[in-house]
Amino acid sequence: MSAARAFEQCIAAGGVAVFPSDTVYGLACDAGSEQAVRRLYELKGRAPSKASAVMFFELGAALAALPELGEQTRAALERLLPGAVTVLLPNRRRRFPLACGSDPQTLGLRVVSVPALSGVGVAVLQSSANLAGGPDARRLADVPDSIRAGADLVIDGGSLPGVASTVVDLRRFEDGGIDGVHVLRSGAVSGAEIAEALAGQFHFNPATYMELIREDLPAYDELQDAVVDASGDGAASILELGTGTGETARRLLVRHRGAALVGVDESASMLEAARLALAGLGSAVSLHVGRLQDPLPPGPFSLVASALCVHHLDADEKADLFARAREVLRPKGRFVLGDVVVPLDRRDATASLTPGYDKPDTVADQLRWLSGAGFSARVVWERGDLAVIVAGAR
Numbered sequence: 001m002s003a004a005r006a007f008e009q010c011i012a013a014g015g016v017a018v019f020p021s022d023t024v025y026g027l028a029c030d031a032g033s034e035q036a037v038r039r040l041y042e043l044k045g046r047a048p049s050k051a052s053a054v055m056f057f058e059l060g061a062a063l064a065a066l067p068e069l070g071e072q073t074r075a076a077l078e079r080l081l082p083g084a085v086t087v088l089l090p091n092r093r094r095r096f097p098l099a100c101g102s103d104p105q106t107l108g109l110r111v112v113s114v115p116a117l118s119g120v121g122v123a124v125l126q127s128s129a130n131l132a133g134g135p136d137a138r139r140l141a142d143v144p145d146s147i148r149a150g151a152d153l154v155i156d157g158g159s160l161p162g163v164a165s166t167v168v169d170l171r172r173f174e175d176g177g178i179d180g181v182h183v184l185r186s187g188a189v190s191g192a193e194i195a196e197a198l199a200g201q202f203h204f205n206p207a208t209y210m211e212l213i214r215e216d217l218p219a220y221d222e223l224q225d226a227v228v229d230a231s232g233d234g235a236a237s238i239l240e241l242g243t244g245t246g247e248t249a250r251r252l253l254v255r256h257r258g259a260a261l262v263g264v265d266e267s268a269s270m271l272e273a274a275r276l277a278l279a280g281l282g283s284a285v286s287l288h289v290g291r292l293q294d295p296l297p298p299g300p301f302s303l304v305a306s307a308l309c310v311h312h313l314d315a316d317e318k319a320d321l322f323a324r325a326r327e328v329l330r331p332k333g334r335f336v337l338g339d340v341v342v343p344l345d346r347r348d349a350t351a352s353l354t355p356g357y358d359k360p361d362t363v364a365d366q367l368r369w370l371s372g373a374g375f376s377a378r379v380v381w382e383r384g385d386l387a388v389i390v391a392g393a394r
């Protein structure tokens, strides 16, 4: 029997297991069984008033179990987990009360990626496999004899990193943003790495977007004009990719009066600003929170347009997006792409780029991918590291 299956069976039967996590050896039991939790605490000599964490072996299962978490907190968990981090979350629904010690309003969450236990579907209450106050166990032999003898299952995962998880308090993150985050225990992941992961979540702030983008890209308005010019006239249905605060969408709807527009963007707060900006234009507007890497709204559309968003996709993702854009276009439809590109002469690059988030490619590569996707494409406007390409479905 696989270790994962034996682990699940042990937990389901109310047992206590010693198991290798991604940091140190841990003790796990059914998070909903008072009896099992009491045994686990007794094995460790830990006071029942002290909290433990609930551990999942897959992030999707953790997010599904906590549907009440806010959008920002969920996005933060996607950035931090799985990983050697214990996050403290607000627990208004008082879930997993046996793991919360004397504070039912706070839930400690771990999501680990442990090859030997991959596929484990149950959530467990877990604590480190040591006597209360004792050293963490890096090898199975470091787990005290009394704990190994008292456990119902012992899984040997060899030698582990040996540094406990970093404990990060996200209880005030939803409203307080990055300033509301505190590292309560330093461990395997540094505070700087936590800060960097979470700061990356706030690339665009709707309140400051227009001011900052015009500062960063002095040709911003020219690029928008070029996108609108390239979009032609009389489009009846538009799909706009990376709507942001709605500036490109607004300009397109002024040109294509009465067109219906579907906008997609991964940021709900940017789309909230777009909703306000696009109200009152007399057009049917439908905005969706989603990533360009995910399936596109089905269409068919007479125009697919995007300004300053596609460069966030890597090369394969761009080629794939172009193929999917082709599929949702009407037979004589048009695809307009205005974006940051890698210029022929790299000294022409002026846009400030964040490594890992901004991934521009050359115009030549993008023309090739568009051609491969069934478009005839040409460049209609260029300025340094900005370009507008118009592509017709062949």
Ligand SMILES: C[S@@+](CC[C@H](N)C(=O)[O-])C[C@H]1O[C@@H](n2cnc3c(N)ncnc32)[C@H](O)[C@@H]1O
Pocket (backbone or CB within 6 Å): 204, 213, 241, 242, 243, 244, 245, 246, 247, 248, 249, 264, 265, 266, 267, 270, 290, 291, 292, 293, 306, 307, 308, 309, 312, 313
């Ligand atoms: C620079 S803004 C462009 C907004 C608008 N088109 C304009 O030109 O003003 C880029 C937008 O792309 C969104 N974005 C970045 N990566 C994305 C992705 N992979 N999928 C969907 N939206 C993404 C961001 O949330 C942001 O709102």
